[in-house]
Amino acid sequence: MTLATTLIPLPVLLPTLGAATTLIAGRRPRLQRLLTLVVLSVVVAVCGALLYLADRDGTLVLHVGGWGQSVPGMGPLGITLVVDRLSALMLVVSAIVLLAVVFYAIGQGVRDGDERQPVSIFMPTYLVLSAGVCMAFLAGDLFNLFVGFEVLLAASFVLLTVGASKDRVRAGISYVMVSMVGSLIFLFGLALVYGATGTLNLAELSVRLDDVSGGVRSAMFAVLLVAFGIKAAVFPLSAWLPDSYPTAPAPVTAVFAGLLTKVGVYSIIRAHSLLFPDGGLDPVLLVAALLTMLIGILGAIAQSDIKRLLSFTLVSHIGYMVFGIALSNQLGMSGAIYYVAHHILVQTTLFLVVGLIERQAGASTMDRLGGLAAASPLLAFVFVIPALNLGGIPPFSGFIGKVALLEAGAQDGSVLAWTLVAGGVVTSLLTLYVVVRVWTKAFWRSRADAPEGHLSAALPSALLDEPEDIQFVDRDHVGRMPAGMVGPTGALIAAGLALTVLAGPIFAYSERASNEVLDRSEYITAVVGPR
Numbered sequence: 001m002t003l004a005t006t007l008i009p010l011p012v013l014l015p016t017l018g019a020a021t022t023l024i025a026g027r028r029p030r031l032q033r034l035l036t037l038v039v040l041s042v043v044v045a046v047c048g049a050l051l052y053l054a055d056r057d058g059t060l061v062l063h064v065g066g067w068g069q070s071v072p073g074m075g076p077l078g079i080t081l082v083v084d085r086l087s088a089l090m091l092v093v094s095a096i097v098l099l100a101v102v103f104y105a106i107g108q109g110v111r112d113g114d115e116r117q118p119v120s121i122f123m124p125t126y127l128v129l130s131a132g133v134c135m136a137f138l139a140g141d142l143f144n145l146f147v148g149f150e151v152l153l154a155a156s157f158v159l160l161t162v163g164a165s166k167d168r169v170r171a172g173i174s175y176v177m178v179s180m181v182g183s184l185i186f187l188f189g190l191a192l193v194y195g196a197t198g199t200l201n202l203a204e205l206s207v208r209l210d211d212v213s214g215g216v217r218s219a220m221f222a223v224l225l226v227a228f229g230i231k232a233a234v235f236p237l238s239a240w241l242p243d244s245y246p247t248a249p250a251p252v253t254a255v256f257a258g259l260l261t262k263v264g265v266y267s268i269i270r271a272h273s274l275l276f277p278d279g280g281l282d283p284v285l286l287v288a289a290l291l292t293m294l295i296g297i298l299g300a301i302a303q304s305d306i307k308r309l310l311s312f313t314l315v316s317h318i319g320y321m322v323f324g325i326a327l328s329n330q331l332g333m334s335g336a337i338y339y340v341a342h343h344i345l346v347q348t349t350l351f352l353v354v355g356l357i358e359r360q361a362g363a364s365t366m367d368r369l370g371g372l373a374a375a376s377p378l379l380a381f382v383f384v385i386p387a388l389n390l391g392g393i394p395p396f397s398g399f400i401g402k403v404a405l406l407e408a409g410a411q412d413g414s415v416l417a418w419t420l421v422a423g424g425v426v427t428s429l430l431t432l433y434v435v436v437r438v439w440t441k442a443f444w445r446s447r448a449d450a451p452e453g454h455l456s457a458a459l460p461s462a463l464l465d466e467p468e469d470i471q472f473v474d475r476d477h478v479g480r481m482p483a484g485m486v487g488p489t490g491a492l493i494a495a496g497l498a499l500t501v502l503a504g505p506i507f508a509y510s511e512r513a514s515n516e517v518l519d520r521s522e523y524i525t526a527v528v529g530p531r
Helices: 003-007 010-024 029-057 085-107 117-136 142-160 166-197 202-210 214-232 249-275 282-301 304-328 330-361 375-393 398-410 416-444 483-499 503-518 521-528
Strands: 060-063 080-083
Touching: 003 029, 003 085, 010 029, 010 117, 010 202, 010 330, 029 060, 029 080, 029 117, 060 521, 080 085, 080 117, 080 202, 080 330, 080 521, 085 117, 085 249, 085 330, 085 483, 085 503, 117 142, 142 166, 142 249, 166 202, 166 214, 202 249, 202 521, 214 282, 249 304, 249 330, 249 503, 282 304, 282 416, 282 483, 304 330, 304 398, 304 416, 330 375, 330 398, 330 483, 330 503, 375 398, 375 416, 375 483, 398 416, 398 503, 483 503
Parallel strands: none
Antiparallel strands: 060 080
């Protein structure tokens, strides 16, 4: 085995072994945290090495157990792990986010032994989630992509219901029910694909599907799109997300918002470009992208709670990625890949900032917030940078990604594509309006002008004169922002700014990834050999 093939399974293997080890160390929280940080730090390094090797040498493949050439003429058997430029980029960005969020969670001071925060299971479950994310990005066949989704589902339910409060359990049950429906649809799609082709290996499928009739191919693609659309929260399959994410703890909400929907987007890219590149359902995807953008951002405008507001913007901006995928041209795919990386970092950062707002002011609803800019200029700074980035203000990465997608739509030139261009511009302006609204209400105005300002927790200055009417969780910590929470948030802000400062080389990498995705030959040859 070469160095590259040795590294390929480590993003899954290391978190899995780390989860088992931290579970054994459940009575020693400090050791748990140290092990988690070490494991995820090594995963970041491994994913960085895989990105470099995939960009230098092309697609990397590992047939687990050496089953790749065991049955000539039948294609690879067993588990195939594949790293190309797209999956390598997703691995690196995901690993960075996973590491930053666990630093944040530790800094938040989640305590072992507290009945609301059973930390002894938090770290092992978080590592299982990390393994599931990496497994989905590495999967070279549909079945192991399904396994990755199920690992995510199991770990997500535990993390979503940490503390077992009524709201969290209710949200967790809704999330699991929707996810199970998506999994059943995915499983039905697997049966349909295997029955028609006799394989689930992505590379082998891309060859065999050419011999399947167009109607059957369209049916397969439609079933898989529904399954992936639920995971990615594409309208009209997105209603579950705004109700599920806001109830979870800030670190959990952040990693969910940043990563889990992007696994669904990644799966759509694979299915669209590798398995069904004829573009038969592109008009459907374009309409879904437009509705996702507009309905998501209109939902955000109607929210007063910042967590729910950000959940709706998350749905809205999934539409940009689906827009780029459905255009089926090189610039559109490049823009979509770049925008996925941008959105993972920015959306995660904003949800971490909401955790800081809750810690500083005791609430996340704008009706109770005000005066945060005066009370904490640092908090104002860590909000405004990713907020402007999300809104697409130049020269931030959000602006660069959106310009690429809009230009790709203009290149397409169809009426539907131009409609998406207009919808993308409107969505971007409304996103800017939404984040400015949060700024003016939560940061700029006086707390005394907030409709429910008298119910807010004490700010770290003498801004509160009225008696407190509400008991907040972790009340002793309101008004404090631990360095362990601010530091990871700042690191993710810096990573988001790196997409702007290094926009040239990063977008060039996205273009190479796009060319590799749209030209299936390298992927197929690397996995099954010359045909």
